[in-house]
Amino acid sequence: MPFVDNRGVRIHYEVVGEGSPLVIEHGFSDSIETWYECGYVDALKATHRLILVDARGHGASDKPHVTSAYSKELQATDVVAVLDALETHRADYWGYSMGGRIGFALAQYAPRRFRCFVLGGAAGDGRSRVGDGFRQAIRQGGIAAIPGLWKAALPETLRARLLANDAEALEACRTDSLGFADVLPTMTMPCLLYCGSADPIYPIAEATVAEMPNTSFFTLPGLGHAEGLLRSELVLPRVTEFLDTVLKLDH
Numbered sequence: 001m002p003f004v005d006n007r008g009v010r011i012h013y014e015v016v017g018e019g020s021p022l023v024i025e026h027g028f029s030d031s032i033e034t035w036y037e038c039g040y041v042d043a044l045k046a047t048h049r050l051i052l053v054d055a056r057g058h059g060a061s062d063k064p065h066v067t068s069a070y071s072k073e074l075q076a077t078d079v080v081a082v083l084d085a086l087e088t089h090r091a092d093y094w095g096y097s098m099g100g101r102i103g104f105a106l107a108q109y110a111p112r113r114f115r116c117f118v119l120g121g122a123a124g125d126g127r128s129r130v131g132d133g134f135r136q137a138i139r140q141g142g143i144a145a146i147p148g149l150w151k152a153a154l155p156e157t158l159r160a161r162l163l164a165n166d167a168e169a170l171e172a173c174r175t176d177s178l179g180f181a182d183v184l185p186t187m188t189m190p191c192l193l194y195c196g197s198a199d200p201i202y203p204i205a206e207a208t209v210a211e212m213p214n215t216s217f218f219t220l221p222g223l224g225h226a227e228g229l230l231r232s233e234l235v236l237p238r239v240t241e242f243l244d245t246v247l248k249l250d251h
Contacts, residue, residue, distance in 0.1 A: 016049075017047075058173075117190075147159045
């Protein structure tokens with residue numbers, strides 16, 4: 001099981017497939033396993049070298065219990081540390097929910113390392129902090145409250161992983177509330193954002209696109225936040241088309 005050390009925190013990652021490098025980052029309380037179970041890995045591994053990262057506090061990565069360990073800069077440098085370990089200078093990036101916010105952080109702290117960004121269920125505004133509701137639920141009901149907050153039919157394997165989370169680590173895992181307003185106009189690389197129309201952050205995600213110079217956006221009609229990840233059959237065609245276009249333009 002491969003790990004990289006970033007300032008004393010071990011970050012777990014996996015590499016699957018061949019082709020253009022693509023970093024994939026999950027959302028709050030999740031892990032890289034969902035990308036496998038929902039079919040993303042099988043759909044992409046023939047054309048991309050997938051670099052799947054367990055965010056700090058999640059999956060098989062270390063789980064600090066102090067809030068200072070989860071700054072947006074540290075979360076961004078975790079991904080850069082993985083790329084450095086793999087001697088990969090430049091990659092594409094796909095993140096969902098918290099993974100999308102880590103994408104905005106990467107655009108702030110390491111923009112030259114990424115050719116393009118795909119950011120789902122995320123926005124560059126501090127009001128988009130879906131994880132805050134999760135943290136409040138953990139305080140009140142413990143880790144058992146997490147599956148219900150996904151508000152979607154969950155595979156039993158995913159439900160079991162959610163219940164196996166480290167409650168103290170998730171409580172500590174707070175992203176900065178000020179958002180990325182200053183970063184958005186600087187994201188001149190190709191970007192694709194998407195969001196379910198029933199996701200509470202949909203209007204904020206839509207507004208984010210207006211602040212970005214080279215961005216397209218698609219909507220998943222009627223879908224909520226978790227469904228925007230779980231319904232991979234609706235997401236993959238749009239994202240693979242975007243990634244193919246970026247690859248052609250780069251050549």
